[in-house]
Amino acid sequence: MNITRREFIGAGATAVATMTLSKPLFAVEGEQSLPATFAGRPVVIASANGIRGVAKAYDMITRENADTLDAIVAGVNIQELDPNDQSVGLGGLPNEDGVVQLDACCMHGPTKRAGAVAALEDVATASLVAKAVMDYTDHIMLVGAGAKKFALEMGFEEQNLLTEKSRQDWLKWKSCINNNDNWLDHSDPVKIKYSTGTINMNAVNATGDISSVVTTSGISWKIPGRVGDSAIIGAGQYCDNTVGAAGSTGRGEANIKVCGAFFIVELMRQGVAPEAACLKTIERVIAMTEKRLLDYRGRPRFDLSFYALAKDGRFGGATAYSGGQFAVADASGPRLVESAYMFKMTERPASPAMVCRQA
Numbered sequence: 001m002n003i004t005r006r007e008f009i010g011a012g013a014t015a016v017a018t019m020t021l022s023k024p025l026f027a028v029e030g031e032q033s034l035p036a037t038f039a040g041r042p043v044v045i046a047s048a049n050g051i052r053g054v055a056k057a058y059d060m061i062t063r064e065n066a067d068t069l070d071a072i073v074a075g076v077n078i079q080e081l082d083p084n085d086q087s088v089g090l091g092g093l094p095n096e097d098g099v100v101q102l103d104a105c106c107m108h109g110p111t112k113r114a115g116a117v118a119a120l121e122d123v124a125t126a127s128l129v130a131k132a133v134m135d136y137t138d139h140i141m142l143v144g145a146g147a148k149k150f151a152l153e154m155g156f157e158e159q160n161l162l163t164e165k166s167r168q169d170w171l172k173w174k175s176c177i178n179n180n181d182n183w184l185d186h187s188d189p190v191k192i193k194y195s196t197g198t199i200n201m202n203a204v205n206a207t208g209d210i211s212s213v214v215t216t217s218g219i220s221w222k223i224p225g226r227v228g229d230s231a232i233i234g235a236g237q238y239c240d241n242t243v244g245a246a247g248s249t250g251r252g253e254a255n256i257k258v259c260g261a262f263f264i265v266e267l268m269r270q271g272v273a274p275e276a277a278c279l280k281t282i283e284r285v286i287a288m289t290e291k292r293l294l295d296y297r298g299r300p301r302f303d304l305s306f307y308a309l310a311k312d313g314r315f316g317g318a319t320a321y322s323g324g325q326f327a328v329a330d331a332s333g334p335r336l337v338e339s340a341y342m343f344k345m346t347e348r349p350a351s352p353a354m355v356c357r358q359a
């Protein structure tokens with residue numbers, strides 16, 4: 001194992017500190033807080049839906065000595081290929097035309113390379129296509145028809161990503177959008193709202209190499225061609241091999257304006273602990289949010305979550321409202337960990353969601 005003396009001493013010191021520190025809800029700036037079960041490197045973290053993926057990526061890194069990006073891409077592929085996950089890849093909720101359009105991006109710390117795709121259709125594993133853009137082209141991002149053409153040329157399988165369940169949900173949404181259209185009420189009186197969902201995963205291996213990836217079908221019923229933060233390097237994810245990695249899930253429009261993942265990594269570069277960096281970024285998001293999306297107390301009417309992983313293996317996550325969790329795999333095994341938060345969920349104002357006439 002190729003580990004420098006400085007890194008070894010750093011990891012050892014933080015592991016010892018674990019025994020005496022418990023995790024504060026709000027870490028203060030500069031405080032090097034440690035997750036209660038901190039076990040040092042390697043570590044893989046993800047949004048909560050990545051619980052199977054972090055276990056897979058951690059196994060690949062520790063047992064097969066896999067590259068960190070290969071491992072986390074394999075981790076997110078589990079959700080991308082799962083037709084029951086309606087937030088990414090196959091089975092993702094479609095845009096307003098009933099077409100599934102995917103966004104993804106990734107960064108490889110050791111080689112300082114990145115790739116992205118936006119509004120990709122008919123190929124489930126958008127993360128792998130983003131990685132192919134990184135591996136096989138001199139570009140960083142391909143979009144729409146060009147991204148699909150590239151993917152097919154690279155040998156990716158073309159398939160219809162709209163599952164029957166997602167098609168039915170789309171039909172329900174269409175029958176709810178206004179009282180004067182020509183769509184009849186759907187037989188199933190379920191309230192269909194906008195929904196979000198994405199998977200972000202970040203890993204650091206034993207020697208401190210880091211990678212990050214994020215993949216999504218984006219906000220449901222979006223305007224065709226809408227691109228969210230998951231395609232934007234620096235917003236949906238970011239990785240700097242000298243500092244750490246970060247990523248986001250939730251309302252991409254809010255995250256893009258603050259370059260959230262990049263901002264977190266820059267805060268960690270200045271010595272801010274991962275959890276505190278995530279909280280500070282949520283503060284920044286709120287400060288940059290237009291009035292229509294805030295309640296009278298200045299609280300956001302949307303969800304946004306951040307995840308951060310430092311080079312030494314410390315990690316943290318934060319959400320605007322309580323109740324958030326994220327997935328972690330390290331020597332203590334795969335598990336869900338509670339995110340820090342700004343406000344209690346009970347204080348959350350209603351989203352400006354569309355009102356379904358059946359509800």
Ligand code: ASP
Binds near residue numbers: 227248250253
């Ligand atoms: N961030 C994604 C987007 O805005 C959606 C999500 O994470 O739920 O496209």
